[in-house]
Amino acid sequence: MVVAPPAEEAEQLKPAGARTNLLRLAGIVLALGALGFVFILSIAIGTKDIPLATAWHVLWNNDGSSEAVIIHELRIPRTLLGIAMGAAIGLSGSLMQALTRNPLADPGLFGINLGAAAAIVIGIAFLGVTSILGYVWFAFAGAAVASVVVYVLGSAGRSGSSPDRLVLAGAAVTAMLFAFISAVVLLNVEVFNKFRFWNVGSLVGRGTDTLLQVLPFIALGVLIALILARPLNALALGDQAASALGAHVTATRVAGAIAVTLLCGGATAAIGPIGFVGLAVPHAARLIVGPDHRWGLPYSMVLAAILLLGADVLGRTFDDTEEVQVGIMTAIVGAPVFIALCRRRKPARL
Secondary structure, three states: OOOOOHHHHHHHOOOOOHHHHHHHHHHHHHHHHHHHHHHHHHHHOOOOOOOHHHHHHHHHOOOOOHHHHHHHHHHHHHHHHHHHHHHHHHHHHHHHHHHHOOOOOOOOOOOHHHHHHHHHHHHHHHHOOOOHHHHHHHHHHHHHHHHHHHHHHHHOOOOOOOHHHHHHHHHHHHHHHHHHHHHHHHHOHHHHHHHHHHHHOOOOOOOHHHHHHHHHHHHHHHHHHHHOHHHHHHHOOOHHHHHHOOOOHHHHHHHHHHHHHHHHHHHHHHHOOOOOHHHHHHHHHHHHHOOOHHHHHHHHHHHHHHHHHHHHHHHOOOOOOOOOOHHHHHHHHHHHHHHHHHHHOOOOOO
16 A cells, blocks of 8 residues: 655646647546447346347337337336446545545445445344335445444554554454454344345346435435535645645544445445456546546546446346356456556556
């Protein structure tokens, strides 16, 4: 983990020229075009493959054919859910890395995903919760408690918090929560059966209803995160420099923590824990646009949506009758991408 010296980051955060901003804008338009292409693949590829021309036609003309029913009733809701949850996970990862100034910050590594999962297990096992909307509230509570515990453990002592200590605290909390979840689900077969499908991380069988239940929380988290883009740029220079520039350090961190909880809790409740997306995508975004969060946050949203939806599409191509869950595919796809990014050049500065 390397934290850039304030002077170097100050140089990196100088206002970009009009040409640079035009290139960044062109890049995000290109990324949106790629997302549109993956969208078409997502509605065309599945247990029943539909030719791209037919998929494109029935996308705009619901003629009542079997292809139109499959696309409009099943694949479009699933695809929209994948885009929304991918954007939320990518944005939460970028936000966590900015708030902690830690390039290894990730909802999975910091125990936030498992905090949400542990709370959902408690809801299933002891309170009989079975709905997605019920999962959401437990996921928020679990994610928030895990965040606070990790921060307190990582900040205890005279030396205060550091990226290394926060990662170690996250690993300790993750191990403890994993042991708790395993103990509960292995002792109760009914809870295990309800929990195992959700725990893998999947878009199968979750569509419009799931999306509508979590969308208000995701939208609020996105709004808060984007508003924080400029204060996060100041925070990258260090707390003292940020205060000198007029940024409210504590308010920025509290608002950022609320946004992370909304984004992680909503996404985890909807489709289960998803690894590597929140860790790898912000690095890719910074490699493209640099440390300016006014561009990095939107880029993280679009690139994460492409990665999650692309992984879901790829998971449908291995077998004609069965699918590989997207949570498994993001680990298979995301890990090599992250390693390649790290090997090609040093990690982009925060």
